Amino acid sequence: MRILIIGDGKVGHSIAETLIAEDHEVTIVDRSEAALQRSQETLDAMVVKGNGVNVDTLLEAGAQNADILIAVTVSDEINMLSCLTAKRLGARYAIARIRDPEYNKSLSFLMKELLIDYVINPERIMALEISRMLRYPFTGTIETFARGRVEMMDFRLGRDDELVGMTLGDLYRKKPQLPRVLFCAIQREEEAIIPKGDLVFLEGDHIYVAADVLTITRFFQHIGKNTSDIKSVMILGAGRVSYYLCRLLVDMRMQVTVIEQDEERAMEFAEMLPEASVIMGDGTDQELLMSEGLDQFDAFVTLSGLDEENIMTGLYAKSAGVRKVIVKNSRDNYMDILGVIGLESVVSVRQVTGNTILRTVRTRSAADTAAAAERMYRLMDGAVEALEFIAQKDEFFINIPLKSLTVDQSALIAVIVRDGQVHIPFGGDVILPNDRVVVIIKGNSVERLSDVFTISAS
Numbered sequence: 001m002r003i004l005i006i007g008d009g010k011v012g013h014s015i016a017e018t019l020i021a022e023d024h025e026v027t028i029v030d031r032s033e034a035a036l037q038r039s040q041e042t043l044d045a046m047v048v049k050g051n052g053v054n055v056d057t058l059l060e061a062g063a064q065n066a067d068i069l070i071a072v073t074v075s076d077e078i079n080m081l082s083c084l085t086a087k088r089l090g091a092r093y094a095i096a097r098i099r100d101p102e103y104n105k106s107l108s109f110l111m112k113e114l115l116i117d118y119v120i121n122p123e124r125i126m127a128l129e130i131s132r133m134l135r136y137p138f139t140g141t142i143e144t145f146a147r148g149r150v151e152m153m154d155f156r157l158g159r160d161d162e163l164v165g166m167t168l169g170d171l172y173r174k175k176p177q178l179p180r181v182l183f184c185a186i187q188r189e190e191e192a193i194i195p196k197g198d199l200v201f202l203e204g205d206h207i208y209v210a211a212d213v214l215t216i217t218r219f220f221q222h223i224g225k226n227t228s229d230i231k232s233v234m235i236l237g238a239g240r241v242s243y244y245l246c247r248l249l250v251d252m253r254m255q256v257t258v259i260e261q262d263e264e265r266a267m268e269f270a271e272m273l274p275e276a277s278v279i280m281g282d283g284t285d286q287e288l289l290m291s292e293g294l295d296q297f298d299a300f301v302t303l304s305g306l307d308e309e310n311i312m313t314g315l316y317a318k319s320a321g322v323r324k325v326i327v328k329n330s331r332d333n334y335m336d337i338l339g340v341i342g343l344e345s346v347v348s349v350r351q352v353t354g355n356t357i358l359r360t361v362r363t364r365s366a367a368d369t370a371a372a373a374e375r376m377y378r379l380m381d382g383a384v385e386a387l388e389f390i391a392q393k394d395e396f397f398i399n400i401p402l403k404s405l406t407v408d409q410s411a412l413i414a415v416i417v418r419d420g421q422v423h424i425p426f427g428g429d430v431i432l433p434n435d436r437v438v439v440i441i442k443g444n445s446v447e448r449l450s451d452v453f454t455i456s457a458s
């Protein structure tokens with residue numbers, strides 16, 4: 001597909017890199033010579049210098065022939081107007097990043113009038129992700145499928161966990177009372193594993209499991225993971241993510257305290273969210289944090305604009321005994337070491353934006369959009385993907401027992417949702433039209449559910 005990206009910042013560059021790896025034809029527009037030079041040197045993309053709202057610039061970039069336009073500059077207004085101009089020139093589909101909370105209430109009107117097909121608000125998506133992580137303090141990630149009926153979570157095996165040393169095949173035979181979840185994927189050091197029956201659980205394994213909400217909650221309670229409620233949260237930084245997160249946490253009846261160094265921003269935040277306690281001060285000042293009772297809070301979330309500040313403050317909160325610490329980080333080269341130093345829960349605006357846009361592009365690029373993935377999550381820095389499909393009535397695998405189909409060795413049929421009921425599938429189960437099917441796949445070779453199967457020769 002011909003894809004035009006307006007904005008060559010961290011997000012735009014990352015999206016371009018991923019789309020090029022999936023064999024899309026990408027053109028990037030930006031006003032910065034330095035940013036475009038970097039992309040020209042590192043990516044197989046065409047670059048055009050100019051303003052994404054300018055007609056001549058868009059024509060030079062081929063907007064009139066673009067299958068998808070993705071506007072991700074730092075300006076919401078430029079993103080919206082770029083979509084309008086490109087659609088008027090002939091672009092088929094337009095995606096805009098719109099972040100300002102002031103536009104939230106009028107999004108439907110703006111999308112209609114400015115010809116925007118899809119809006120992404122990464123800060124709000126990240127706030128939702130953080131709020132889910134606060135529901136289960138032991139997990140680093142929570143993803144939802146089948147309209148919230150299925151949850152996938154991750155946890156790390158400690159030395160004393162009862163699963164250590166068991167094989168997956170023996171687990172439910174030795175522990176018949178253990179609620180049955182699907183073990184989706186395991187990260188073991190640098191290796192991504194799709195688990196089979198002979199896999200032995202080891203200390204330090206980073207395990208992803210999926211099931212319906214009630215079953216997965218009971219599973220974690222059964223293995224001794226802490227599922228007690230978070231009642232109080234301290235947040236570093238009063239930016240957009242903090243605003244959306246505070247709204248969610250206040251609705252969940254949590255006590256929220258926000259620390260912000262900029263006086264004007266702190267006062268504005270306090271006016272917008274009178275239910276939250278806003279403290280003006282340097283959130284990296286350890287004396288200030290302790291004087292405000294950091295060690296008495298159940299959770300600490302670092303959302304400042306500096307990764308190093310977030311990491312160091314998060315480490316201090318962890319050393320002070322805060323039970324749940326969530327750190328915002330935008331640097332790929334930091335991700336591997338954060339878990340090693342004890343920061344398991346890490347969120348990234350750039351990653352959230354890239355994953356959401358990639359999912360939309362894949363849906364648009366499928367020959368039959370009805371058969372394309374409804375939802376997609378990238379795990380382990382993209383080494384593994386979790387995809388949700390709706391089975392179509394004319395698919396060749398419909399109503400054939402799974403044991404009679406050959407499933408790609410790098411794939412796992414994780415969950416089938418039928419008539420609102422969640423099933424962990426076995427060999428005798430079949431997929432029926434309109435079933436929601438969650439697939440775990442190593443790599444990114446699957447666009448449709450049919451890509452996972454072949455019919456067994458026997």
